[in-house]
Amino acid sequence: MRGWRTIGVIGGMGPAATVDFLGHLVRLAGATTDAEHPHVLVDSNPAVPDRNAARQRRGPSPGPVLAAMARGLVAGGAQVLAMPCNAAHGWAADIRAAVDAPLVDMIGAAVARAAQLGDQGVGLMAVDATLDARLYHEALASAGLAAIEPDRAAHRALVARVKAGDTGAGARAAARAIADALAGEGAGVIIMACTEVPLVLQAASVPLVDATRELALATLAAARLGTPG
Amino acid sequence: MRGWRTIGVIGGMGPAATVDFLGHLVRLAGATTDAEHPHVLVDSNPAVPDRNAARQRRGPSPGPVLAAMARGLVAGGAQVLAMPCNAAHGWAADIRAAVDAPLVDMIGAAVARAAQLGDQGVGLMAVDATLDARLYHEALASAGLAAIEPDRAAHRALVARVKAGDTGAGARAAARAIADALAGEGAGVIIMACTEVPLVLQAASVPLVDATRELALATLAAARLGTPG
Numbered sequence: 493m494r495g496w497r498t499i500g501v502i503g504g505m506g507p508a509a510t511v512d513f514l515g516h517l518v519r520l521a522g523a524t525t526d527a528e529h530p531h532v533l534v535d536s537n538p539a540v541p542d543r544n545a546a547r548q549r550r551g552p553s554p555g556p557v558l559a560a561m562a563r564g565l566v567a568g569g570a571q572v573l574a575m576p577c578n579a580a581h582g583w584a585a586d587i588r589a590a591v592d593a594p595l596v597d598m599i600g601a602a603v604a605r606a607a608q609l610g611d612q613g614v615g616l617m618a619v620d621a622t623l624d625a626r627l628y629h630e631a632l633a634s635a636g637l638a639a640i641e642p643d644r645a646a647h648r649a650l651v652a653r654v655k656a657g658d659t660g661a662g663a664r665a666a667a668r669a670i671a672d673a674l675a676g677e678g679a680g681v682i683i684m685a686c687t688e689v690p691l692v693l694q695a696a697s698v699p700l701v702d703a704t705r706e707l708a709l710a711t712l713a714a715a716r717l718g719t720p721g
Numbered sequence: 722m723r724g725w726r727t728i729g730v731i732g733g734m735g736p737a738a739t740v741d742f743l744g745h746l747v748r749l750a751g752a753t754t755d756a757e758h759p760h761v762l763v764d765s766n767p768a769v770p771d772r773n774a775a776r777q778r779r780g781p782s783p784g785p786v787l788a789a790m791a792r793g794l795v796a797g798g799a800q801v802l803a804m805p806c807n808a809a810h811g812w813a814a815d816i817r818a819a820v821d822a823p824l825v826d827m828i829g830a831a832v833a834r835a836a837q838l839g840d841q842g843v844g845l846m847a848v849d850a851t852l853d854a855r856l857y858h859e860a861l862a863s864a865g866l867a868a869i870e871p872d873r874a875a876h877r878a879l880v881a882r883v884k885a886g887d888t889g890a891g892a893r894a895a896a897r898a899i900a901d902a903l904a905g906e907g908a909g910v911i912i913m914a915c916t917e918v919p920l921v922l923q924a925a926s927v928p929l930v931d932a933t934r935e936l937a938l939a940t941l942a943a944a945r946l947g948t949p950g
Contacts, residue, residue: 501763506755507747511740514765518736524885526735527767534730534763535797536743538756568764568793656753 495717496530500570500593502561504536505543505577506655509687509704513576516708530715533570535561543579547621555586562587562595572596574711576704578628578685579621594714601710602683602703603631609699612680613640617670617689619651620644628685640679642670647686654688663692671696724946725759729799729822731790733765734772734806735884738916738933742805745937759944762799764790772808776850784815791816791824801825803940805933807857807914808850823943830939831912831932832860838928841909842869846899846918848880849873857914869908871899876915883917892921900925 499517503510514534523529540558545551558580562573573595575581587595606614614637616628623629629639650666667689674682675698683701684690690702728746732739743763752758769787774780787809791802802824804810816824835843843866845857852858858868879895896918900911904927912930913919919931 504755504758504760507750507752507758507761508744511743511747514740514743515737518740519886521736523736523767526733526769526884529733529736529765529767531733531767532736532763532765534761534765536758536761536763538752538758538760540755564797568797655755657748 500565615674615679729794844903844908
């Protein structure tokens with residue numbers, strides 16, 4: 493039996509994306525019985541202030557709520573934290589200031605995978621809050637890669653649609669169109685840098701990096717006992 | 722915006738089944754934005770003692786661990802508890818003795834749905850611990866329905882396979898064969914009374930009741946504000 497640190501998930505952004513992340517944790521753990529899985533605590537909180545509104549100074553910062561969720565998870569026993577929401581990583585500093593448990597870097601995990609796949613421009617399927625905070629732009633630049641932004645209005649409409657529960661053919665076609673447009677602008681790889689995107693996109697004309705899946709892999713690596721905490 | 726009580730999920734039995742349950746909660750909440758979803762706290766704990774071993778007095782009772790999980794969830798803010806594991810409901814009394822928050826009755830929810838679908842014998846796709854504790858037998862008898870047990874060895878093998886992560890064509894065929902055998906023995910409806918079963922079974926020769934989905938519906942009904950707590 494493998495040993496694990498307890499994983500805490502700062503979730504609910506959105507709830508379906510949190511479930512998608514938890515599914516990756518289950519499938520990627522390499523467990524063959526219930527007992528071989530990691531212990532996972534989840535706070536799927538619908539009351540985290542809107543990340544886009546906060547970034548545009550139209551609403552409160554999500555930082556204090558995210559920090560409170562992290563403290564609650566750590567109080568419950570979480571030793572490694574993961575947050576399946578790219579945009580919320582703009583407030584990662586608030587979480588890291590609140591607790592000693594490490595917060596796994598979703599952005600870094602996705603960029604590391606993109607760097608393995610190509611040395612060209614990297615398309616970003618991301619919301620305004622992620623793009624405006626330049627979370628991926630800076631991480632990609634550090635890896636010698638250039639960011640290519642999506643059609644923001646189209647992406648905004650797509651995410652609203654998925655958050656409303658629409659993962660049908662129309663939403664899938666819209667996601668594919670945004671991806672293929674990024675490829676047309678020179679992206680050699682595309683990061684699905686918004687957790688709603690992989691719910692409606694499985695393939696495009698260039699390789700896709702699923703940031704949610706990369707976060708799950710990085711979280712399991714961080715949680716596995718015998719690795720540095 | 723709709724108001725909800727905070728839902729606490731006593732999970733990890735197995736982890737994939739907990740994710741399946743959480744997916745139902747998301748899809749059935751009727752939410753069109755993140756904020757309209759209920760707040761959900763999850764403890765997916767791989768260290769709950771084995772239900773089958775406990776029922777056969779080969780291992781410790783899961784009751785104390787389940788009670789501790791319930792206390793932790795309530796301490797974190799949970800107001801309504803749900804446990805997506807049929808067999809573990811054999812220890813529901815330990816949970817109910819530990820906390821004031823109501824534990825939604827998975828068995829009752831599934832039987833109520835089965836009673837709507839037919840007045841014939843009801844096939845049970847359930848593990849030994851559920852069958853030996855007669856959880857469904859007694860609830861069905863109260864509703865004037867008769868339980869029909871599955872091929873226990875075949876069902877045991879199926880569940881072990883799904884818990885090991887195998888949800889492929891072979892596992893699906895095995896699940897379908899158990900269901901169709903129950904129909905052949907006179908079942909007019911079959912309750913998927915083990916949370917691993919709906920991961921590999923979507924249809925059979927008679928209607929199926931998915932106890933996990935029924936639990937999600939009952940949990941959302943119990944959590945909706947304006948309903949009795």
